[in-house]
Amino acid sequence: MSEYIIGIDVGSSKICAAAGKLDKYGRLQIMGITSANCNGVKKSIVVDIDSTSESIKQCIDGLERMIDIKITEAYISLPGGISELVWNKGVVAVASEDREIKANDVKRVIKASKIITIPSDKEIIGVIPQQYVIDGYDKIKDPIGMSGLRLEVDAQIILSQSTVVNNLFKSVDKAGIKVAGVVFQPIAISEVALKREEIERGVVLLDVGAESINIYMFEGGNLAGISTIALGGNTITNDIAVCLKLPFSEAEKLKIKYGSVGVDSNNNDFKIEVNADYNEKISVGCNTLKQVIEARVEELLYIISGELKASEHYEKISGVVIVGGGLALIKGIEDFSREVLQKPVRVGTPEYIGAASPLYSAAVGAVKDASDSMKDRNFIAKKEKETEKVQREWTREKNKKEKEEEKNNGGFITKIKEFFTDFF
Structure with missing residues (x-):
């Protein structure tokens, strides 16, 4: 189990799970991916723990057969729609005597950023560092190894309702899976569906599910805003069922x-x-089906457009990327959306063999985010070990040199004493 990283995306209509591992070059490979129908989640909130846990178990069983191992723990993708972002700042003094910033200093400053007043029904589930500031110099992404007296961080604190998160964890636990960690969905999806240039320039990520549309706005390399629309792909399906009596x-x-x-x-x-x-x-005309779908899709896109135009980030948006199964799988959606949204539109898919579908963006993103965190931890640990080794060698050489100097000086002083003794 140690070599595999498992990511689970609990959606309103499907549970998706992905398994990945790092190759000898440190690159992520997706080894298996599967999905199962789910009826226990509504608008990203668990409403039936038993039904949800059964769907998770079914999904994990399928993944176990694909990769031929027993899965005991997984990283859970937490939807942005049930979360809230709060800006805060953390400040600490650099602890080491040589004023070099170490991993422990970064941990302390992030912990300091969590000191905020939160409602009793909510809890902090994560922190997204936006930039670090060292002695007044800002826009620093990785301060480890740099020198300074004062370390600050501008961070986004992720809050979510305790009951919502607990019910999700209970569903996973009841399926026999231990929660190894929580991955914030907009960040996870952005790592596999967006390009770095898009995130820097300004882009909207539309995660369209069965019962909700999560709108994630990125600007200047960071997540800038989240909004949710309580409609999704099921409204299109419902129109087809009602109009065609199916x-x-x-x-x-x-x-x-x-x-x-x-x-x-x-x-x-x-x-x-x-x-x-x-x-x-019964026989259904293809044009009739298309008219029903077009009418509802157009309405959804106009609602999304209104939400975007009401945002302060609208003018800085360079494009729109659609993921999820609610809209992205409909043929012709890119050109159709471009006409309504008046922005370049594309469907976002993970660039991994066997996982190139917008349906799997959140599950694959959870695996990617977890693997990146592991690599970062290993790199920091390796870097600290190397620094300690260099420090030990430097100290050893310094002590050796001091002893030699003491020995030389001691011999010289002894000779002087003997000279003066003989002289007098």
């Missing part, structure tokens, strides 16, 4: 297999045979 499950299959929007070069109005209630089959 069961919800059949409407979902139709949407996934034949769903499209915008101008289609192969505009053939062929008939699709679908199972209706009571084992009765």
